[in-house]
Amino acid sequence: MISGGMRIAGTTLTLVFLMFLFVGLSFGADVDQAALKQAQQLFSPLPKVMESEQNPVTPEKAGLGKMLFYEMRISMDGTVSCAKCHPISLYGADGLRKAIGNHCEVNPRNAPTVFNAAAQISEHWIGNRTSVEDQAKQSLTGHPAFGMAKYEDVEKRLKGYKEYVALFSRAFPGDMNPVTVENFAKAVGAFERTLVTPSPFDSFLKGEEKALTAVQKKGLETFMNTGCAGCHSGTYVGGQMYQKFGIVNLYWKHTKSEKIDEGRYAVTKNEADKYVFKVPVLRNVEKTPPYFHDGSVDDLETAVTIMGKVQLGRDISSEQARDISEFLKALTGEIPADVMTVPLLPSIE
Numbered sequence: 071m072i073s074g075g076m077r078i079a080g081t082t083l084t085l086v087f088l089m090f091l092f093v094g095l096s097f098g099a100d101v102d103q104a105a106l107k108q109a110q111q112l113f114s115p116l117p118k119v120m121e122s123e124q125n126p127v128t129p130e131k132a133g134l135g136k137m138l139f140y141e142m143r144i145s146m147d148g149t150v151s152c153a154k155c156h157p158i159s160l161y162g163a164d165g166l167r168k169a170i171g172n173h174c175e176v177n178p179r180n181a182p183t184v185f186n187a188a189a190q191i192s193e194h195w196i197g198n199r200t201s202v203e204d205q206a207k208q209s210l211t212g213h214p215a216f217g218m219a220k221y222e223d224v225e226k227r228l229k230g231y232k233e234y235v236a237l238f239s240r241a242f243p244g245d246m247n248p249v250t251v252e253n254f255a256k257a258v259g260a261f262e263r264t265l266v267t268p269s270p271f272d273s274f275l276k277g278e279e280k281a282l283t284a285v286q287k288k289g290l291e292t293f294m295n296t297g298c299a300g301c302h303s304g305t306y307v308g309g310q311m312y313q314k315f316g317i318v319n320l321y322w323k324h325t326k327s328e329k330i331d332e333g334r335y336a337v338t339k340n341e342a343d344k345y346v347f348k349v350p351v352l353r354n355v356e357k358t359p360p361y362f363h364d365g366s367v368d369d370l371e372t373a374v375t376i377m378g379k380v381q382l383g384r385d386i387s388s389e390q391a392r393d394i395s396e397f398l399k400a401l402t403g404e405i406p407a408d409v410m411t412v413p414l415l416p417s418i419e
C-alpha cells in the first residue's frame with residue numbers, strides 16, 4: 071500500500087520533471103529561434119562570388135589574376151607582390167602592425183585581409199580607393215607598395231613574358247592591346263572577387279541552428295544587443311559605412327597608437343571626417359591580428375573591449391568579451407581549395 075503510493079508519487083514526480091524539461095528545452099529552442107530571426111535581419115550568407123557589372127568574373131581573368139597576385143617582377147626592387155602583404159597562408163593579411171613595401175618602406179597603416187573585401191563601399195581604411203580594381207592599379211605606383219615610377223614600366227615588364235601576353239589575350243579577347251595596367255587591375259580584381267570564405271555563421275544564417283556553439287550564440291546575441299551590429303552588419307559584418315573611431319571616447323587613449331591618424335579627413339578635407347574610418351569587415355577577424363588601422367592591438371578580446379568603450383560607451387565585461395570573441399570565431403571561413411595552391415609564374419624564354 072505504502073510502496074504503491076510511493077510509486078505513484080515517484081511516477082508523478084518523473085512526469086513533472088519531464089514536463090519541466092520539455093518546457094525548458096522548447097523555451098531554449100524559442101530563444102535560439104528568436105536569435106536566428108534577429109540575425110537573419112541583420113546579416114546574410116556570403117555569395118559564391120562578389121560580382122561586379124564593370125568587371126564580370128571569368129575563369130580566364132581570375133586565373134591570370136591569381137598569377138599576377140604573386141608576381142614580384144613588376145615591383146621597383148623586385149621583391150614586392152600582393153601576396154607579400156596579403157599572404158593567403160595568413161588569411162590574406164600579413165600579421166604585421168604596418169605592412170612593409172619596396173626598399174623596406176613602412177606603410178602608414180595595417181594591411182587588412184583580401185578575403186571578402188571586394189564588396190565593400192570602398193577599399194582601404196579611409197576609403198580612398200573606389201574598388202578592388204582601382205586598389206590593384208594604384209598599388210603599382212604606390213610609394214610604399216610596388217613603387218613603380220610609371221604604369222608603362224609595368225606594362226613593359228609584363229610584355230617581356232610571352233606567356234603573360236598569351237594569357238592576357240585569352241582573358242581579354244577582342245582587345246587589340248590586352249597587356250595594360252587596366253587589364254592587370256581587372257584580372258587581379260576578378261581573382262579577388264572569388265576570395266569568399268563561407269563559415270559556420272553562414273550555415274547558421276541558412277537555418278542550421280547547430281552550426282554555432284551555445285557560447286557563440288550567446289556571443290552573437292551580445293553582439294546584436296549591445297550595439298556592435300549597428301556598425302558591423304550585412305553580409306560581410308562590416309564594410310558598408312564610415313564611422314568615427316572614438317565616438318564616445320578618444321581612440322588613441324585606449325590603443326597605444328603612437329601617431330594620431332586623422333582618417334577619412336585626408337580624403338574629403340571635411341572637418342566632420344576627422345578620425346573617421348571605414349567600419350572593417352569582421353569575417354576571419356580571429357585570423358588577422360593585429361587589430362585596428364594602426365595594428366596597435368594584438369588580441370581579439372582587447373579589441374572587443376576597446377570597441378565597447380570608445381564606440382558605445384560601455385564597459386564590456388570579460389565574460390561578454392569572451393562570448394563575443396567566440397562568436398567572431400564562427401566568422402572564420404574555409405579558404406577555397408583552388409586559392410590554397412600557389413601558381414607557377416612564367417620565366418623569360
Ligand code: HEC
Pocket residue numbers: 139150151152153154155156169170171172177178179180181182183184187190192193194195196202205206207209210214215216258262351
Ligand atoms: C607593401 C604591402 C602591400 C602590397 C604590396 C599590397 N598591399 Fe594591399 N594593402 C596594404 C595596406 C597597408 C593596406 C591598407 C592601406 C590603407 O588603408 O591605407 C592595403 C589594403 C588593401 C585592400 C583593401 C582592403 C580593405 O578592406 O579595405 C585590398 C583589397 C588590397 N590591399 C589588395 C591588394 C592587392 C590586390 C595587391 C597587389 C596588386 C596589394 N594589395 C598589394 C599593403 C599592401
Ligand code: HEC
Pocket residue numbers: 195293296297298299300301302312313314315317347348349350351352355358360361362363364373374377378381382386394
Ligand atoms: C559606431 C560604429 C561601431 C560600433 C558600434 C562598433 N564598431 Fe567595431 N569598428 C568600427 C570602426 C570604425 C572600426 C575601425 C577602427 C580603426 O580605425 O582601426 C572598428 C574596428 C573593429 C575591430 C577591429 C577589426 C580589425 O580588423 O582590425 C573589431 C574586432 C571590432 N570593431 C569589433 C566590434 C565589436 C565587438 C563591437 C561591439 C562591442 C563594435 N566593434 C562596435 C566601428 C564600430
